[in-house]
Structures are given as C-alpha cells and as structure tokens.
Amino acid sequence: MKIIEKYNDSLHNPYWKYQLGPEAYEVKDTPQRVKTIKDRLCQDSRFSLITAETYPERLITRLHPYHDYIRNTAESLKDNEEFFPDLFPGEGAGLPRRVDAPLQGGLWCTDAVTPIVRRTYDVAKASADTALTGADLLRTGRERVVYALCRPSGHHAGPRVFGGYCYFNNCATAAEYLINSGRVAILDIDYHHGNGTQEFFAHQKSVFTASIHGDPAVEYPYFWGYANETGIGQAKGTNHNEPLPKGTDLEHYLQGLNRVIDAISAYNPTFLIIAAGFDTHENDPIGGFALQTADYATIARRLALLNRPTLICQEGGYNLDVLGDSVHAFLDGFIS
Ligand SMILES: [Zn+2]
Numbered sequence: 314m315k316i317i318e319k320y321n322d323s324l325h326n327p328y329w330k331y332q333l334g335p336e337a338y339e340v341k342d343t344p345q346r347v348k349t350i351k352d353r354l355c356q357d358s359r360f361s362l363i364t365a366e367t368y369p370e371r372l373i374t375r376l377h378p379y380h381d382y383i384r385n386t387a388e389s390l391k392d393n394e395e396f397f398p399d400l401f402p403g404e405g406a407g408l409p410r411r412v413d414a415p416l417q418g419g420l421w422c423t424d425a426v427t428p429i430v431r432r433t434y435d436v437a438k439a440s441a442d443t444a445l446t447g448a449d450l451l452r453t454g455r456e457r458v459v460y461a462l463c464r465p466s467g468h469h470a471g472p473r474v475f476g477g478y479c480y481f482n483n484c485a486t487a488a489e490y491l492i493n494s495g496r497v498a499i500l501d502i503d504y505h506h507g508n509g510t511q512e513f514f515a516h517q518k519s520v521f522t523a524s525i526h527g528d529p530a531v532e533y534p535y536f537w538g539y540a541n542e543t544g545i546g547q548a549k550g551t552n553h554n555e556p557l558p559k560g561t562d563l564e565h566y567l568q569g570l571n572r573v574i575d576a577i578s579a580y581n582p583t584f585l586i587i588a589a590g591f592d593t594h595e596n597d598p599i600g601g602f603a604l605q606t607a608d609y610a611t612i613a614r615r616l617a618l619l620n621r622p623t624l625i626c627q628e629g630g631y632n633l634d635v636l637g638d639s640v641h642a643f644l645d646g647f648i649s
Contacts, residue, residue, distance in 0.1 A: 314648055316354055317446045318347070318462040319365035325436035325465060327395045327428040342478045345633055347464045353637030359648065365439065365446040365461075373441055376472065376489060376513070377481055379421035386415040387434040395428040423469075423476030423534075433465075437480035440465055444483035444626050448490045451584055451622040458623045460644055461487075466628040468501055468588045469534065471509035477534065483626050484588045485513040492519050495583025498621075500573060501526070502612070503590020503628040504600035506538025510588065511552055518548040521580040523573045524588075525555040525566070527601050532559075551580065559601040563608045566593075570615060577619060585621040591630030591639040598631050606638045613646030623647070 323344045354360045374380045386396055398418030402408055408420060418429075443461040450456040467484055469477030484507075488497045499514075501507030501524035514520040529538035544552040553576040555569040577585070591609070592600035604612075616623075625644070630636045 314360050314644060315450065315456055315459045316351070316360050316362050316462055317365050317443050317459060318351065318362060319443050320436050320439035324432035325430060327430050341631070342465060344464070346630065346636060347462060349633050349637040350462060350627070350640045353641050354644070357641065357645075360460075360644070363446075365443040366449070368442050368445045370438070372445060372486060372490060373438060373481055376486060377470065377475070378473070379475055380481070382413045382418065382421050383429060383437065383475070383480055384434040385413055386418065386429045387431055389415060390429070390431045392431055395430045397425045397428045398422045399425055421474055423474050427476050427478055427480070433480065437465055440467065441481045441483050441486045444487040444624065445490055447624040447626070448487040451624055452491060452494050454622075456622075458617075458625070458647055460625045461627065463627045466503075466590070467509070467626070468503060468507035468590075468628050469505070469509045471512040473512070475509075477505070478629075479509060482509050482513060484586050485510050487586055487624055487626070488514070488520050491584050491586075496521070496580070497584045497586060498523065498577045498580055498582035499586045499588060500524070500577060500616070501588035501590070501628070502593065503588055504592040504597065504602060505533050505590070505629065506554065506556070507588055508534045508537040511537060511542065511554075514548070515545045515552065516548050518544070518551045521551045521553075521577060521582060523553040523555070523576060525557065525569050525573055528556040528558055530556075532601065557602070560603055562603040563605070563611065566602065566604060566608075566612070567615070570612060574615060574619065582621060585616075585619055585623045587616065587623060587625045588628045589625050589640075589643060590628035591636055591643075594630070594632060594635050594639055596632050596635050600629075600631075606635055606642055609639050609643035610646030613643045617647045
C-alpha cells in the first residue's frame with residue numbers, strides 16, 4: 314500500500330501558549346505524531362512511501378473562504394511567533410464577510426487552540442495535497458486503497474470556519490475532487506464528530522457523510538454530531554451520525570459501525586474516504602472510548618468489505634506510545 318506524505322516534519326510546531334507545560338504539550342498535535350506513524354509503517358515492507366504532488370491553490374480556495382486569511386497571517390509572522398485569535402464576534406455581529414487581518418481571526422476560527430505559525434499555511438496546503446494525491450491515485454485506477462499521512466488534520470475545518478487543530482479539510486477537498494468521477498462517501502471514525510465535513514456536504518446529495526464518535530452532548534464539538542442531523546433539503550438522508558457513550562468498547566462500537574456500513578452500502582458510493590482518527594484508543598489522552606490496538610484491524614476488515622476504492626486520511630490520535638501500532642493494525646486489517 315502507498316503511504317503518501319509531504320512536509321511531515323517540524324514546520325508546523327506551535328508552542329501552544331495557552332497550553333503550557335510538558336504534560337499538556339503531549340496531548341497536542343505535535344510533529345512527533347507523524348514520525349511515530351511513519352517509523353512504524355516503514356518496518357513493514359508492504360507499505361511504501363511516496364511524496365505528494367502539488368495541486369493548484371484553487372482546489373483549496375474554492376472550498377475554504379479563510380484560505381487567504383491563513384496564508385496572509387502565516388506570512389506576517391516571524392519564525393518563533395504564533396497567533397491565536399482571542400476575540401470571537403459571534404454570528405450575530407453582522408460583520409462584512411471578508412475580514413482578513415490577523416487580529417480579526419475570530420471571524421474565521423472557532424477556538425483559541427488552533428494557532429497559526431509562520432509555516433502553518435505551507436503545511437496545511439501540503440496536507441490537503443497529500444489527500445488530493447491519494448484521490449488522484451484512486452480516480453485514475455492506479456491504486457485501490459491508499460493512506461494519506463495528513464497533518465494537520467482536517468475534519469473540523471468547514472465551509473465557514475476552521476478550528477480544532479484543523480485548517481483545510483483534507484477529506485472534503487479530496488471528495489470535491491472525486492465527485493466528477495462518481496459518488497463519494499466519507500466515513501469519519503475519529504473520536505470527535507467530523508463537524509466541518511458534515512457542514513461542507515449538508516446540502517449536497519452527491520457526497521454521503523457519516524461519523525461514529527463520542528456523544529457531542531459531553532464531547533467536543535458539542536454543537537454538532539447528533540443522530541437527528543441527517544442532511545438538509547435535497548440532501549436529506551445523506552448524513553448519518555452515530556454518537557456513542559464514553560467507555561464504548563469494541564463490541565458496542567461494532568454495533569454502531571454496522572449501522573454506518575449499512576447506510577453507506579445503501580448509498581452505493583463509487584469511492585470511500587475514511588477520516589481515520591485513533592483518539593478512540595483506550596489510552597488516548599483526549600478520547601473516551603475503550604478500543605484496543607488490535608481492535609483497529611477488526612474495524613478495518615469490516616470496512617474493507619464495502620469493497621470500494623478507498624482513501625484513508627489521517628486525522629487525530631494523540632498517544633505516541635500506541636498511535637503507530639494502531640495505524641498499522643488498521644491498514645493491515647484493510648489489506649489482509
Ligand atoms: Zn479527534
């Protein structure tokens with residue numbers, strides 16, 4: 314299986330000024346996450362690394378109205394600076410939609426935990442290019458299953474705002490790229506609901522979105538991810554949420570997963586995109602499920618039965634001791 318990567322080094326490595334201290338740092342989106350995954354996969358000769366291609370900026374700008382804001386803010390910073398928005402005007406402020414100054418970032422970002430540093434734009438663009446390269450390999454029939462080692466993650470970045478460590482939505486960008494070649498289903502298995510992805514396609518029936526995640530009544534992102542969100546207007550019936558309680562183990566997880574798989578089968582997509590987060594592991598510092606490393610192989614084997622050209626994009630997963638093995642188990646389950 315091809316592992317697609319690009320810029321997976323320390324270029325986007327914020328100091329996280331709002332989360333000082335080594336313990337807090339461990340649970341953030343550090344570059345070590347990618348290194349851990351890559352090191353583990355490179356021990357297995359069935360996986361080979363390739364570098365992502367560079368795609369036109371318009372594939373990002375057409376989806377993300379805050380593209381220029383992120384790029385301009387990043388370019389305005391010095392090497393060791395990081396910028397967090399800390400004023401959020403709210404939807405009711407009636408402000409002009411185009412506001413691009415760094416200090417007005419609260420219009421584009423949902424939170425104060427998604428910093429921009431000097432190279433954030435380059436790395437976020439490269440992360441989207443990684444997903445697009447995978448989409449191209451599927452579209453042209455050169456590969457049947459590929460893994461895009463994306464960082465930063467993308468699934469909390471939506472059509473209005475970014476946030477939650479995410480800048481550009483990698484899966485949504487890949488899906489938009491694929492829909493001229495067939496219907497697309499995106500399944501999000503990160504512990505946190507894929508609110509950005511859902512919002513991108515809430516009105517669009519050409520992309521089916523599904524997410525299996527911690528109950529948003531008690532887990533981020535709180536405002537979205539409930540079972541009654543099923544799509545809007547003509548897209549009614551093309552979104553499926555499976556919120557599960559804290560402590561969910563494999564047995565109960567598979568019950569939810571089976572419902573999701575049934576919904577995707579009924580939709581009959583040409584392509585499948587999996588937003589693969591591993592913060593569902595029992596030892597993850599910010600997740601709340603009780604999945605174990607080997608469980609990811611079981612989950613992947615079920616998803617592989619959908620038998621579609623599949624793009625697997627990396628999302629969350631923050632325990633460096635189990636992340637590499639979890640990703641490996643998942644990919645192994647998919648192809649074996
Ligand atoms: Zn997550």
